[in-house]
Every structure is written in structure tokens, then in C-alpha cells.
Amino acid sequence: MEIPLIGSLDFLSVQSLISSFFPDWMAYLIAGVLLSFMVINAMVISTALYTWFERRVIGRFHSRLGPNRWGPFGLFQPLADVVKLMTKEDTVPESADRMVFNVAPVILLTSTLLVVSVIPFGDNTFLGRLNVGAIFIIGITSVNTIAILAAGWASRNKYAMLGAMRGVAMLVSYEVPMALGITGVVLMVGSLSLYDIVLLQEIPFWIVQPMGFLVFMAAASAEMSRTPFDQIEAESELGAGYHTEYSGMKFAIFQLAEFMAPVVTAIVATVLFFGGDRGWDPVPGQIWFISKVFLIIFLLLWVRATWPRLRIDQIMAFAWKGLFLMSLINIFAVSLEIILLQDPVTGLLEPNDLWVMSAINWVITIATIACMVKIFGKRKWDRPMPKKSPLANMYAEGD
Amino acid sequence: MYGVGLAKGLGVTMKNLIKPDRMFTVHQYPDRKIGLLGLAKMSNRNPVSYLLAQPKMAVKALAGLASVEDRMPQHSRFRGEEFSWYEERCTGCASCAKYCPLGIIRIVTHPSGQMMQEGDKYILDVFDIDMGRCMFCGLCVEACPYDALHMGSGFEEGKYSRKDLVIDKQRLNESPKRPSTWFRPQIENKGFDPQSDSVLKWSEAGRHEKPDVAHQEEKWVKR
Amino acid sequence: MIANSMTKVLSGIEMGNMISDAIPGSVLDSNETDVWIGKDDLLRVSRYLRDEKQTDFSFLTSITAIDYIEYFELVYHLLSMRRNSSLIIKSRCYGRDEELSMPSLVEVWKGADYQEREVWDLMGIRFVDHPNLKRILLWEGFDGHPLRKDYLGQDEVTEDYRE
């Protein structure tokens, strides 16, 4: 049973509703604008709420309180931040490339927002049912790279430039494991449509292919530059990274895009690995979706509050030596299992097959990680015993 | 190795998230937000009866809007602002001014011609302290031979201009006499707590009472 | 538990005799605690003190200069970590003008680097052959050397908030 929360909100039904009053082409336009408006606003508001949530949770991880003054439980804090940022002077460096400088934040926000357009929030709640949704996500997230490079380059600031250069190197590298991580899911489903991926997820795919999930999450947290991969901003090294020179509203847009990234990532991960809106009745699917998103966001925050960041060359090495290899092993294992386990006639996988696969894959995952630590962990973790230097002897009596 | 350290770290942060006694900010100056349970506990009731007795306040607390006054407890030795100064005890000897590393205490006196037997009493014309430059080292208090000057105990003397930070004789006289027990063991032994609302009289602030005549004669006349 | 021992403060007279045996004419004076070295021999003496097995002063604790109006006195606190003994050597530098100079000890002890720069900055004693003798605490172009006794200071404007 599916209780529609916001009713049928897919593009086609809205269009057909409107086309009874307007000509077809106009209905197409109005439905598009209406739905985009709704989704954009929903995303912005949820991002605002997310900033509050993040600050409260990180605060509690720090044994602090977090924002709690303005409004009930400090919920109006994002509003106050926005007002403060909007009333701030909008400065542009004298030697900046004004055009690029102004456009960069918009590109970043747009590319982040566009991801949402293909997400099936519920059985019949989505903007577009793209049959190549997975490829669309991979493609549209790499536009971030251009925005970050543009922001860093146009600022004429050395810190911004360093951050942007790190960003380009890192984002381009992490595109690869991310795409390969998604490939595992796509192989099992046999379709690139996110709708189908949700439909065929009898068992959440993070159980079936944990390695794919790990690779995807690591790559995704690198894509949105969160610890332990936040070298783009690296506030203790570069000040603020690529958006050092931004202030006022443009900075607010950057912040919005940056805080939207975890939300979007959590949404994508929910769809790909947590079964989207699937859950147990009578709780409606949208609620399941939102609670899964919250769970992933909390996991991301937990990691962010605990771990320090890696160095840029270590991050790159991790991408190419670690994640790349892991994702290849994952794809190889998954495809082998599919060939062996799938029904020879229909080509489908039964739930029992999925359980078998997950058992095999967990073993493979643990074995792979152990092997990789052994092979690539050249550094010995255990500390050599301290030895007294012969250059000093503080018990000597002198002569 | 093998990510065990990473997992252990996650455990530590989770422990700190969950355990309420590991909170860092437990005092929020000047007030703190309070929930319904806290309010009920403060008035020694259970939450339900509190809700019935004071529905407006209870709803406010549930919405996270209720706040109660909160203040960091300070030790009685806390060296704070607004010196406690007793004009009755001050002789205008200017030891404090001489001992101040920054020279921010200004004292002007003139002889009064009274009490000439005990060696002339001086009248204080000016006694002001430039708190804008004071660093609260307390050397002036240490120097005061008659226990007339004590450190204060507050910290809420923020002003909008530096001029207002110069506290003169009048303000010193008017300010509540809550001396810090810093370098004043006699006040500490009395159990005086400057953080409470009690005020210390000038006659109680000294390390010894005014000597009686017999004592003085023994000390000075017989010599 | 190992018995504790204090750092042995070497007698200036004994050490002075030892140094003047090795490098004749370098020791100008000595008393119970200090040895005065001529400024021309300072580099040679310090190299001797560091390398000689008997003294082994591998560690330069601190460098200071004092303005005694007629002359400047540089104080070097040396420490032997292997023998746990210490020695104070002093050296005088006469004159008042900007061209006061002393030999730099950076090539013997690298730890002298910043301390010599500080002495140059605040006392105005130039260290010959120092690799990077620039002002360190004050800015380039500061007028005068503040720790000299004849430094009068720049016109200071202190606002009196009382009036």
C-alpha cells in the first residue's frame, strides 16, 4: 500500500492536469516551471534545515550546544545567517575576472540542484523519469569541477587558486571510482533508470555489495569535499579554499551549494544503496525516504566530526590505488556472480540469489581490504622503540 | 591498523555525543534555554502537574523558548572588576598607586589638621582608577597596608567609551561592597562569599580590629 | 631510582686556564663563574669548546647583550649535554656607533641564528658573517635599537581618558 503524501507529483500527471486548461506546449512549460520551482524551494529549505541540523549535531559531538538562541531550539538560525549574508557588502577583488567571478557560484548551485531532477522520491513523486538517470548524475556532478576552477581562477587569490587546483585534481580523480561504484548497482539491475534501481532493490544494495557502497560513499564525500577529503577548502591551510574572496550573497550561494551537496549525496545514496522509498507499511514511502536520508547524513556528520583530513597526494593515491582497485574488484565479482546466479531464461535475480551474493561479497570485501592494507600499507603502524640518543646524558656528574 | 583506530575514534565521539555529563558548555551566560523537565524540576513538581499549573510557561518550554538565568559559579578569590574600596579605611598613603605596574591609580590628598596626635589625617580629594588599562594583577591590593582596597568580584563593567571606564571616588563609594577574598585571608576565614548578595561592612574587612587604647599604650607609650 | 645531579657550573678560572693553554692570548679575564674572551678569538674559542672532548659544549643555551654604557657585553651560556656541565663566556665590545661588530657563531651553533638577530635588532651589535642579519622583532627601517640605555624612545602619544 502506498499512501501518496504530496499526491501524484510526477511530470506527466501534472502536465495532463494542466493541459485541460491550456494548449499543450503551454502546459508543458507551466508544469516544468511549477515543478522546478517546488523542487528548488524544497531543496533550499531542506538545506537550511540541514545546516541547523549539522551545526547542532556537530556541536553535540564537540560537547557543545550548537545554535539554540534564535527561535525554538535555534531553528531560525539559518534565517539569521541568510539575512546577515545578504546585508553584507558584496566585494569583488579589483583584479578579478568579474564575469567568471559572478557566474561561478551559479554554476555550482545549478549543477548540484540538477541532480535532484531525476530522483524518485516516492513511487509517484518525481520530477523526471529519465531512463539514463545514473549517467545523468555522474555527468552533472562533474560540472562542479568547472565551477570550482572558475571561482578559484577568477578570484586572483593564491589561496583560492591552490584550492581550485587541488579541487580539479581531486574531483576528476574521484569521478572514476564513483562511476565505477554506481556501475556495480547498474549491473545488478540491468537498467540505468533510478526508478528501476529502486524497484528491483528487494534487499538494500549496501548489504549485497558493501564494497560498492564503501567506494561510492568515499568517492561521494570526496566529491563534496568533506572530511577526510576536504582538501579543497582545508580551512586550516587555505583559509577557505576556492571561495576565499567571495562575500555577501555570492558566498551565500556557495555555502548553499556546499551544504546542499551532502543532502543530495545522501539522497542519491538512498536511491542507489538503501532502496529509496522502500520500507514496511503502513509508513508511507516518502517518510522512509526522508529517514534514510537522515541516517546517511548523520553518518556523514559522524565521520566529519571524528576524522582528520588526508594530504592531497595521499587522497589521490587513495583514489587511484585504493578505490579504483576496489571498485574494479567489486564489478568483477558482481558480474561473475550475476552470470552464475541469474535465471538462465528470464535473466532475473531472485531474493535468495541476492542473499547468496551478499554473503560472498562481504567475504570478498573484508579480504580485499585486509590484502590492500597489507600490500599498500608499506608504513609500519607500530612505533619503533625509543632509543636514548648518545649525545646527552643528564645524569652525568661532569668531570 | 586495518581501520581499527578509525573505528575507535568514531566510538569516542559517539560516547561524547550520548553522555550528557561530558557537556562542555554547561553554563550559558546570561541565561540558558530550559525544557519542560528542567522547569518542573526547578519548581519541584512532576512535569504533568507543572503543565496543569502553569500551562503558558510549560508550552513555551516545550517549544524551546523558555529561558532561565544562568551564571558561571566563581570562586570567592576571583579577581574582578570594580574595586571594593572603603573610604573609612583609606589613609591616602598611595601605596597602591606606587605599587601599580601601570600607574593607573591617581590619588590626591591634603592634610586635614585633625587627629594630629595619631599623625595627621589626610583627606582624599581624588581617588580614581583607570579600569580601561587595569590588568587585574592585584598588586595594589597586596600593597594596601590598611585593607582599604580589595579586588571586586564582578565582570560586567563593559562600557561604550574608555572615558567611562575611569572609576572615580564617588563610584567607588557607591558600588556594592563585595570584595574578593584574593589576598585577604581574614575575609576568607570569615566565610564571606562575594558571589552571594551579602555586603561586607568596612569594619569587617580589616585583618585586625582597631587597637584599643591599652594596647596602643603598651606598644607606643612605654617605649 | 637514579640519583639526581645538578648541572655542574664549571669554574671560570680553570676553564680560562684551559682555553688559554689551547689558544694563547684569547682569555682576557676570568673569575669564579665567567670567562672573558677577546672578541677576535671568540670564533676560534667557541669552535674549540664545541669540538674538544674535554669540554664538549654542544649546546648554546642563550645569547644576551648588556649595555654597560662604556661597552657592550655579550653573554654566552654554554651547556654540555653529555657531561651535564655549563659555562658562561663573556665578550666585550667597545664603542657606541652603528658599526659595532662581533663575530657570528652561527657556523658553530645554528641555535645562535635567531638570537644573534635579536641582539642586532634590539642592541644594535652587528654580527659579521651572519647569513641573514636582518631585524627580527621590529620592522625593517625602525629607528634605533631599543634596548640600548641611550634609546629615548619615539614620541609616544598616550591619551588620558580621565579628562
Place this chain on the structure above:
Amino acid sequence: MSEIRTEPVTINLGPQHPSTHGVFRLRVTFDGEVVVDAEPVLGYLHRGSEKLAEGRTYVQCVTLTDRMDYLASMSNNLAYVSAIEKLAHIEVPERAQYIRVISVELQRIASHLMATGFLLNDLGALATPLMYCFRERERILDLFEMLCGARITLSYMRPGGVFQDAPEDFWPALDTFLRDMPGYIDELEGLITGNEIVLTRTRDVGILTDEMAINSSITGPMLRATGVEWDLRRANPYEIYESLDFDVPIGAIGDTFDRYLVRVQEMRESLRIIKQCVQRIPNGSVRTETPYFIRPPLGDVYSAIESPKGELGFYVVSDGGISPYRWHVRAPSFINLTVLRDMLIGWKMSDLIVIFGSIDIVLGEVDR
């Protein structure tokens, strides 16, 4: 393979920068991400303490020492007053010595907590370990408030002792602290010591050899991390350290991780020292009567203690008057910076921040 020719870029790290621990400026030349040259520029916090002291009395100078290493005011106070006591031949009562040692060791823990927390902050741990460190340090500051009414600029010690005995409620509070603190250090170590990311970032980074450290006059945890066992509390014991039982932790190879580890172990040793002091502390007076204006005999004195940052020495020359003729500070933070350039060259930008953070400088002491 021919390399691509790259243009070196010079960047000013500081004076306003999140990781310079104050107003410190580092002029760094990068080739891509690699440091090819670095030059520290100091003096943004220079207040001329040495000159100021020449116009103040010996007791007034105590307030100047507070403001040098503002994370370890107690150590500064002790270093200064012990120099004056040596110069003016003032005896210190035994109880005062115990209280001094207790407060200095508490200060050492507080300072090392700050060093560790900020090192992790530089590593990018989003202030979580920093906050935990701050939380424990807060308890030490509360203890200091009980002792002397101030939390940072303490001015607790005077030539001839400490200005006032510890209050009644200090001892139970100290006992609670001593009971809780080992657990907190364990927790901090659980968060940091085994963490693979911390290890990857700090192991073998910024190695300092023992020869180089000694030649460059490095002291404190930085020197001990290279394996040189040298602690003034043992080598030249002052106060009552001679009778106390504690170990001097040393590092294995002198990298950034060793520096962190030495600090953590020193915290544990400090707790051991305080426990012994609390057991043994005698009754009696805490201050020898000294005149307001101390007039030490003609002469000079150098007296050093092991402060949390290294050997903190005061060289005071007296001309017999009420204020010092010359007042020099051997500031460990300042001299520890000597090797900074050599340690940085060849490392990446992220390593630069971490190496710099592991030196643990306080700009108030560097610039004085």
C-alpha cells in the same frame, strides 16, 4: 622524462591565518604544493617586555611574565621568581615549593592539551579533539581560579614563595581532577593515537635529528622527541623535583607523531608528579617576608626551568637598585623556530601546517 617547468609561487601565510597560532607570518615559496623556501617573519606581537622590565620593580615584573607565554603563565612566573630568588638569595618555604610544583605541572598539562588540540585542528579534525582538550583544560583553569582568582594571567608567584596559600576547597577539587584526568587522556589517545589518518599524516613527517636539534638549541618536547633525554627537571633539578619520582619520555625518530606522543606521555608524568606532591605536602608558611622593593646585590644570574615549551630561562642583571638593569628572557618558542625553515623545505603545504603546529609556539613568547 623531461619535467614540466613550473613557476614558483610565493604565499604569505599569516599574519592572519587560521593555523599560525597567533600573529605569525611565514613567507613561503611553493613549487606547486611543495615548499621550496620559507622565511618566518616575527614581531607582530612585540611589546618590548625586556625594555619595560627595566623601568619596573622586581615584583611588578611578575605581571610581565604572565603575558609572554599566555598558555603557561605559571611556568613563566616560576622561572622569573626563581631567578630573582637566586639573585637576591631568598629562601623559599617548603610548602610554597610544593604548591609551586603542583601549579606548574597543572599548567604543563593545560599547555600540552592546547598543543595537542591545535595540532589536531591543523590536521583538519574539525575542532573535535580541540574541544575535548579545551574541556579538560577548563577544569585546570577552574583550579587556578581557586588558587589565585585568575585563569590566564595568573601572577600567582612572588619572590619568596606564592602570594597566598591554596584555599580549603582546592584540595578536594584537585583530587577529583587527578581521579578523572587519566581517563580523559585515555579517551583522547583513543581518538588520536591509533587513528590511521593521523598516523599517515604525521609519521615520518618533519623529521628532526638529534644532532641538528642540539646544534640548533632546541629544547622541550621537540628535543625529547628526537630521542635526546634531556629534561631540566632531572638534569638540573629546581624546587623539589629532586625528591620526586617521574620518567622523562622520549621519542623514537623525532617526527611530528613523536612530538605529539611525547606531550601526551608528559601529561601522564605530570599527573604522577602532582599525586606525589599532594601526598607529601607539608604544613607551614608559603611566603618568606620580602620587602616591597627588593634590592638584590650587584651581579647577574641565569636561571632556567623546564617550561611546557622548553627551557625557559631568565637572565637578570642587577645594579643594586629596585628595578633590573637588564632583563633577558630565553624564550623556548622563539629559539625552537630556528629549525623551522630546514624542517619545512621539501614538504607539502599540508605538512607545513602540521609541522608548524607540532612545534607548539606561543606568539606572546616568540615576540615578547
